[in-house]
Amino acid sequence: MFEMLQYSFMVRALIAGVLVALVVPMLGSFLVARRYALISDSLAHVSLAGVGAGLLLGLTPIYVAVPVTVAGALLLEWLRQERRMSGDVSLAILMSSGLALAVVFANLARGANADFNSYLFGSITTTTLSDVITLAIISLLAALFVRFNYRTLLHIAYDEDSARIAGKRVALLNYLTVALTAAIVVLSLRIVGGLLMSAILVMPVVTASRFSTSFGATIRYAIVFALLSVITGLSIAFYAGVAAGGAIVLAALALLIGTVIWKK
């Protein structure tokens, strides 16, 4: 366990992983409650298009992916709120369009395929200090957002109409939620990978739901399960030499299966 901490790339990966594990369940619990969990998958696919565009243009991929994905998230929410397009339809359209663009951009950016693969499945060696700092800032913003809007976010998750009737700023908070989710998704790409993003958002929350009777407790337990999954997964990735995203998701899956067996 401590051997891997002698490598600076591993320390960066662990710090980034811990940040992801702290913040993703906070936003994820509200999204899962609203049956909107697949948004992270759709946004991850859009972010891959941003990464592909960055590689093609020779720019830092993450800095292209963040605005592209946030714009995709806002479009998605606009389609849902203003155009009454059902959530699963708009998610499916965005997901396939994002991946199609990502594949085409990655093919055009010849020689960048190895780098692109690390965004698909996550990699412990590619997280830079700048990635960690950006992730820390966005994670802090997301945590403050949830802290100061917790009750309204819960009201929206419980029943959007009743939150509107109570005079809550539902549309604004929905746009902010998806925009922050988009930013977190992009910054988690290095660790979890675009193709496995929804698993880290959904599995710890579902595992936590088996133990709790309240929403607040679910978030706290989900953070614990996400931390366990990320630390275990990154350790496996280091010692077994496998993709970080795959190892993290399998660790989260093992926890879920374990709790299902334990709490039948």
Next chain:
Amino acid sequence: MLQLDIDNVSVSYDAETVLDAVSCCIHSGEFIGIIGPNGAGKTTLLRVVLGLLKPTKGSIARKDVVVGYVPQRGNLYSGAVPISVLEVVMLGANGSKAKAIQALAAVHMQSYAHKRFTELSGGQQQRVSIAKALAGSANVLILDEPTTGVDEHSQTEFYTLLRDLHAKGTTIIMVSHEVDTVLKLVTRVICLNRTILYDGPPEHFEADKYLPGAYMKYHLQLHHQHGDAHV
């Protein structure tokens, strides 16, 4: 005292008119049952009154109104993440635990405070929805088909609770398919089929005259299956 003034409200989607020139005044302490066939615009009218839908024409004036809304059972929370009963009621109480517990006691659900909302029966969930409204000091309670899919015993308990709240001065507006029950419960009936067909006391309402035969036949079949009226 006048609480809601619905003035010449129309709602259209493209070429289809869902509500046509609906006008009525609602005063404090009234218990209003809104009935009508499927597609009559009952839920649309509620959404306009609740401010969730802007009318194409007309206006709604509200005076000293704090609305509590109890949605259809199918629209109640059923997500995968547990929310406790206390958390639900605290949403209405602006975060006050004391107010929430008091409101739960008013609907005889205080012993369920730490249960998951989704584990309750349909009738219990509706009582919690009322507690959430009461915790927010609602003086107008708006209910959309509150007892659909709720068992007979729970319906009777639920209607008794509504009677108690009405007796304490709460204005109640309820959309329902249960025509017989509505007629026994309310102080005023509004029969809607895109426009108002009848607006008056329940004892003068002639169901055969205002409701289509097919609707009444279906309704009577339901009663035949489930027993008599549940009041």
